[in-house]
Amino acid sequence: MSQDKQNPDMKQEATDAPASTDFIRTIIAEDLKNNKNEGRVHTRFPPEPNGYLHIGHAKSICLNFGIASEHPGGLCNLRFDDTNPAKEEVEYIDSIQSDVRWLGFDWQERLFYTSDYFEQLYQYAMQLIKDGKAYICSLSADEIRQYRGTLTETGKDSPYRNRSVAENLELFQRMRAGDFEEGAHVLRAIIDMSSANLNMRDPTIYRIRYTEHPRTGKKWCIYPMYDFAHCLSDSIEGITHSICTLEFENNRPLYDWFLDRLKLKSHPQQIEFARLNLSYTIMSKRKLLQLVEEGLVSGWDDPRMPTLSGLRRRGYTPEAIRTFCDRIGVSKTNSTIDIAMLEHYLREDLNKRAPRVMAVLRPLRVVIDNYPEDKIEWLDAENNPEDSTMGSRKIPFSRVLYIEQEDFIEEPPRKFFRLSPGKEIRLKHAYYIKCVRMEKDKNTGEVIELGCTYDPQTRGGWSADGRKVKGTSHWVSAAHAVKAEVRLYNHLFIKENPEDTQPDKDFISNLNPDSLDLLSGCMIEPGLKNAKPGTTYQFLRQGYFCADSVDSSEEHPLFNRTVSLRDSWAKIQRAQSRS
Numbered sequence: 001m002s003q004d005k006q007n008p009d010m011k012q013e014a015t016d017a018p019a020s021t022d023f024i025r026t027i028i029a030e031d032l033k034n035n036k037n038e039g040r041v042h043t044r045f046p047p048e049p050n051g052y053l054h055i056g057h058a059k060s061i062c063l064n065f066g067i068a069s070e071h072p073g074g075l076c077n078l079r080f081d082d083t084n085p086a087k088e089e090v091e092y093i094d095s096i097q098s099d100v101r102w103l104g105f106d107w108q109e110r111l112f113y114t115s116d117y118f119e120q121l122y123q124y125a126m127q128l129i130k131d132g133k134a135y136i137c138s139l140s141a142d143e144i145r146q147y148r149g150t151l152t153e154t155g156k157d158s159p160y161r162n163r164s165v166a167e168n169l170e171l172f173q174r175m176r177a178g179d180f181e182e183g184a185h186v187l188r189a190i191i192d193m194s195s196a197n198l199n200m201r202d203p204t205i206y207r208i209r210y211t212e213h214p215r216t217g218k219k220w221c222i223y224p225m226y227d228f229a230h231c232l233s234d235s236i237e238g239i240t241h242s243i244c245t246l247e248f249e250n251n252r253p254l255y256d257w258f259l260d261r262l263k264l265k266s267h268p269q270q271i272e273f274a275r276l277n278l279s280y281t282i283m284s285k286r287k288l289l290q291l292v293e294e295g296l297v298s299g300w301d302d303p304r305m306p307t308l309s310g311l312r313r314r315g316y317t318p319e320a321i322r323t324f325c326d327r328i329g330v331s332k333t334n335s336t337i338d339i340a341m342l343e344h345y346l347r348e349d350l351n352k353r354a355p356r357v358m359a360v361l362r363p364l365r366v367v368i369d370n371y372p373e374d375k376i377e378w379l380d381a382e383n384n385p386e387d388s389t390m391g392s393r394k395i396p397f398s399r400v401l402y403i404e405q406e407d408f409i410e411e412p413p414r415k416f417f418r419l420s421p422g423k424e425i426r427l428k429h430a431y432y433i434k435c436v437r438m439e440k441d442k443n444t445g446e447v448i449e450l451g452c453t454y455d456p457q458t459r460g461g462w463s464a465d466g467r468k469v470k471g472t473s474h475w476v477s478a479a480h481a482v483k484a485e486v487r488l489y490n491h492l493f494i495k496e497n498p499e500d501t502q503p504d505k506d507f508i509s510n511l512n513p514d515s516l517d518l519l520s521g522c523m524i525e526p527g528l529k530n531a532k533p534g535t536t537y538q539f540l541r542q543g544y545f546c547a548d549s550v551d552s553s554e555e556h557p558l559f560n561r562t563v564s565l566r567d568s569w570a571k572i573q574r575a576q577s578r579s
């Protein structure tokens with residue numbers, strides 16, 4: 001059976017079609033036209049609480065909550081599929097709820113847990129036994145695997161398949177009562193050991209597990225399998241459209257089998273769509289957990305992680321993620337989306353909302369020789385040229401400043417329009433300055449200070465005599481600047497497809513050793529001292545940055561680079577439209 005065969009080489013282009021035209025919405029519109037489900041639209045987002053949500057989950061959340069919100073009376077449940085107590089934790093349940101809210105969706109009172117249905121699910125299992133549709137199998141796990149056969153080989157009936165209904169009922173009740181060891185028996189459906197679909201070869205429905213459950217404690221020592229619980233939970237909740245990812249296509253016949261054999265009135269319609277894959281990113285919770293547990297990242301919310309908590313800490317906005325999820329569309333074919341596209345929609349959003357500020361990441365000291373020692377001017381600086389309602393602020397200018405090291409070069413190549421000996425540039429919002437002297441470190445020869453003169457006639461950065469300069473630098477006043485650390489992030493993996501490894505290696509071998517670059521001694525505008533995490537600023541000419549929610553403080557401000565200014569996705573699109 002083909003489980004999740006993805007083709008990472010396929011690249012999907014952005015579709016600018018409105019979301020309402022995707023195939024799932026078309027199916028639902030048709031159902032409504034035919035008054036199927038009495039005109040109800042009821043979806044759900046059903047995470048397994050065994051990890052933090054990632055950007056792939058965001059696609060599913062936007063789809064399920066989005067569809068519900070597009071129909072009058074439409075509903076969307078948040079349901080924790082908590083059938084596997086061994087891997088589930090309360091920490092995950094809490095983080096999932098706060099992530100869904102942060103993304104902008106509200107389940108109101110419709111918060112459910114599969115574990116709330118354990119009694120009902122048990123009754124459904126009893127019903128199948130009574131109807132001769134399920135039996136207790138006492139083969140070992142290994143034997144069950146051997147009997148199942150393979151894709152090319154049909155399975156063999158279990159020797160326990162013909163147990164009487166009475167014996168099955170008794171054994172199942174005793175399984176519940178805790179009379180047996182783990183693995184002694186399982187409950188299986190009686191379907192077809194020669195089915196081409198391996199899911200239909202007498203799948204296990206219940207197994208014994210002496211594991212405490214985060215919600216039901218020690219009440220149960222038998223737990224339903226995911227496939228049994230999932231479709232029945234949907235039915236119990238009256239879900240009309242069970243939207244899931246493509247790898248569950250082969251489970252659909254099994255889900256239909258359970259719902260039909262139990263003659264349930266509510267029979268949700270399962271619709272599969274392609275999961276989101278992103279270049280340079282892994283999306284499996286198991287693998288993300290491995291990164292966390294092995295300390296290869298600082299936690300689930302490490303700003304390099306594709307988790308919603310990581311993206312939030314990095315400075316992503318929910319709006320940018322929602323727009324991205326809308327624009328990638330919904331399809332039936334697995335593909336990989338270029339991560340540059342996610343960054344593109346982030347920039348587009350931040351461009352509108354991020355206040356502009358000046359921050360010098362690698363400072364070079366500049367002394368304005370003809371500026372009075374003790375003078376300070378408070379100059380006007382607009383907060384966002386894209387949005388005049390964001391107003392302006394006052395920034396201090398004084399005799400000693402910092403500019404970016406890379407904005408000066410002693411021997412400029414042609415077309416270098418920044419500062420060099422004898423050259424004049426504009427300081428943003430301030431004055432024209434001209435470089436008149438250089439001071440070098442005696443040992444290294446490195447330029448450590450520049451002497452400049454300023455032209456008082458160019459206040460605000462414009463010359464009264466119409467004299468033009470080509471370069472503009474950002475700067476901060478040394479006496480006023482606040483020292484900060486900055487974390488520059490790069491892709492977490494070096495390969496577009498992190499699973500593409502040497503035969504004896506796993507995805508860990510593709511981690512990017514340079515995914516984090518730490519700069520200390522950065523000099524930022526004084527107003528940024530109290531920057532609140534969650535507000536992303538544009539550091540002029542550098543990119544978008546936000547204060548780190550965990551490690552930044554007033555005493556030690558620390559900023560994450562959310563995203564640089566260079567938009568490679570826009571470039572790709574321009575190239576595509578030309579060809």
Ligand code: ATP
Binds near residue numbers: 046285
């Ligand atoms: P993982 O493989 O990371 O463990 P999962 O699919 O097992 O993910 P669930 O908690 O079961 O994780 O997912 C909840 C919902 O989110 C499911 O309906 C699933 O289909 C959907 N989902 C998970 N990953 C993606 C993805 N990459 N793209 C779109 N939807 C996804």
Ligand code: MG
Binds near residue numbers: 048
């Ligand atoms: Mg799952």
